[in-house]
Amino acid sequence: MLDLYARTWNGTRLGADEYVISADEKTSIQARCRCHPTLAPGQARAMRVNHAYGRGGALAYLAAYDVHRVRVFGRTEARTGIDPFMNLVTQVMSKEPYASAKRVFWIVDNGSSHRGNQVEIYFSVVQRKVVSPNDFPGLAQVGDRLRAFEDRYNATAQPFQWRFTTSDLDDLLARLDRHTTDHHEESSAALAA
The missing domain is CATH 1.20.5 (Single alpha-helices involved in coiled-coils or other helix-helix interfaces)
Structure with a gap:
């Protein structure tokens, strides 16, 4: 994994038509409709978030992060599992340059540790910039906000300095x-x- 992050495989530099994707899921993003609107921070006042809320359901956000091209491909699903993950793989692999690439390496974890995978860094940004405070009237708004952030991120992001x-x-x-x-x-x- 560390060699792939450094653009090498078996001691050889990756070619221009070889890509490294870091993929994982962020589970149980809930839509919580606050009973009173969240108040933005003001002069000498911290943000105010009402802790009483109504539940609007939850969804999973699956993302594939192209480590070297700094591009995120995401999707929301009702649940996690092999079928939603394969939907993500199909979403990425049906697009160029991946569809005609010589090789595409997928780095995924198979546990609950959520460490060492670059998409986890992206998820930490999503948690801070999109999900917190969790104040959404429904799942459609959660999905819309995630997609809007993904578009903005793809337009401005720089590679992580691994x-x-x-x-x-x-x-x-x-x-x-x-x-x-x-x-x-x-x-x-x-x-x-």
Whole structure:
């Protein structure tokens, strides 16, 4: 994964017709209609959000982030799973330049840790700029706001400055190995005493 972020695969630079996509889902984005309107921050006043709300349902936002071209492809779905994910893959892979690319690498996680995947950085921006405060009368408004943000993001975004390399990972693993070995030796010595 780190090599792909650095535009290499098996020690060879990726070609102009090879792409890296980071994809994942942001689950359970709820439409909450606040009982009283949210008040924007003012002079010497923080934003005011009423904590009483009516529930308007929830949806999942699936996104594919082209790591090097800085382009997001997103969609909203009623739920997550293999079918919604395949809808996202079809959405991306049916468009150029991906449809005729030599290779397209998809980086996805298969767990709940949500770490190390560049689309997670995009989702953190979505959380701050789109979802918070959660004040939507219905799911249609949530979807509209996500699509509008995606369009704006695609027009202005710059690549993430990913600095963690495979060398950094090797160094970290070596330090962890030394720490584990030292700790094991100390524990064995304490038990022997």
